[in-house]
């Protein structure tokens with residue numbers, strides 16, 4: 088196995104995850120299988136317990152791992168296997184080392200950062216789950232210079248010696264700011280960051296310069312001189328409007344050939360045809376566009392809804408239309424104003440979420456969609472919200488609620504899953520990962536998937552309360568999908584409505600640009616139909 092380590096310099100948010108994923112795209116196009124992995128230096132065992140404000144979306148894998156949102160990019164850009172093995176943190180590393188120490192595995196030795204922590208990091212880097220990739224692409228979270236990432240950098244430094252120099256390269260993604268008043272791109276922050284890296288013993292093989300203006304020859308020469316790389320090893324990573332153009336841009340800059348030459352693998356001048364097609368469709372003039380409201384409580388924080396946003400981009404591709412996402416803070420949807428906020432909207436999505444804040448605004452939005460024949464898509468919490476709304480306003484079950492928000496509700500239409508009742512630990516204890524769901528023929532959901540049995544990923548503690556199942560079915564709500572093993576309601580629809588679907592799972596994790604998720608595709612399609620047939 089070959090190893091490509093990606094580090095970040097100068098500042099965060101440079102797009103290391105997308106860079107790692109795009110390198111994966113290029114290598115796969117050249118016929119190599121890749122495994123893309125993220126090492127996170129924070130001490131949480133996983134991001135599952137972190138607030139979206141801290142961490143953005145928690146991306147869930149089939150095996151139920153709660154992971155970093157960069158894994159979403161890996162999944163959308165490559166065919167990498169995805170499981171817990173793709174994301175480890177300092178927390179996991181220390182937990183494993185301390186468990187070994189308690190078992191007595193270290194035979195009386197003093198347990199230290201070097202070699203015990205670094206050895207555990209190296210062991211984790213080599214863990215590629217059940218897959219057998221040609222190349223592992225390893226992204227190191229954080230920025231070079233952070234105290235907490237030092238053991239990771241030390242471990243990857245050692246790996247060049249362990250695995251041989253033809254098998255390991257370091258790609259440093261750095262920032263090259265453009266200073267308007269000077270009219271110049273500045274290389275000094277990059278010089279400092281590379282000098283930092285070199286002081287740890289890592290000489291980058293390739294410098295990927297994130298920039299808003301094209302990198303001139305002069306700038307490349309300067310970086311080459313100060314950072315001890317060839318000029319050709321300085322590659323431009325320019326800001327682009329569409330992330331799916333990044334693999335194409337990197338390839339044009341020669342990054343694919345540069346990397347493959349360095350790890351002694353043949354470069355096959357692959358064309359990335361399907362990615363070109365995607366970008367062509369993105370740039371095409373569209374004659375239709377829809378406004379889709381996302382009613383959530385982190386609407387000022389787009390990272391919290393990363394996979395949902397990308398799923399809409401894919402659905403827009405599939406429908407050859409523009410999708411404008413209108414972000415509505417659910418707490419602001421009050422009785423007196425919610426109709427105004429929603430009146431020009433073509434479709435409403437209520438995404439997943441936790442906790443009581445903003446719940447009533449979401450319930451109003453679901454009711455508005457139901458009554459006005461506006462396409463509605465409820466994901467996880469969004470499905471639970473639509474259930475509560477129906478119980479209160481159609482079944483007349485006053486104060487119906489989820490026991491998550493009102494433990495004393497007289498009508499707990501959404502309730503704690505029984506197996507959750509005795510759990511007191513918060514980390515990794517929800518119903519997580521892939522479960523099967525059987526779809527009923529003739530439903531909108533079946534029409535979308537065209538399959539009777541599907542598998543989707545979950546992350547929840549509460550569920551539809553089966554005591555209310557008969558009542559709901561008798562009164563017009565259709566149960567379109569269930570998990571047979573647990574007899575758990577997974578999909579609810581409104582039959583006399585153009586498109587009203589609530590799912591207990593998270594479809595957004597599996598959408599890809601070349602394979603838009605069928606539910607997002609059909610939700611956008613019905614929103615177009617509503618708008619243009621109106």
Ligand code: GLN
Pocket residue numbers: 438439440441442466467468469491546547548549550
């Ligand atoms: N809070 C709800 C639950 O735990 C919904 C979770 C979600 O939307 N991911 O069941």
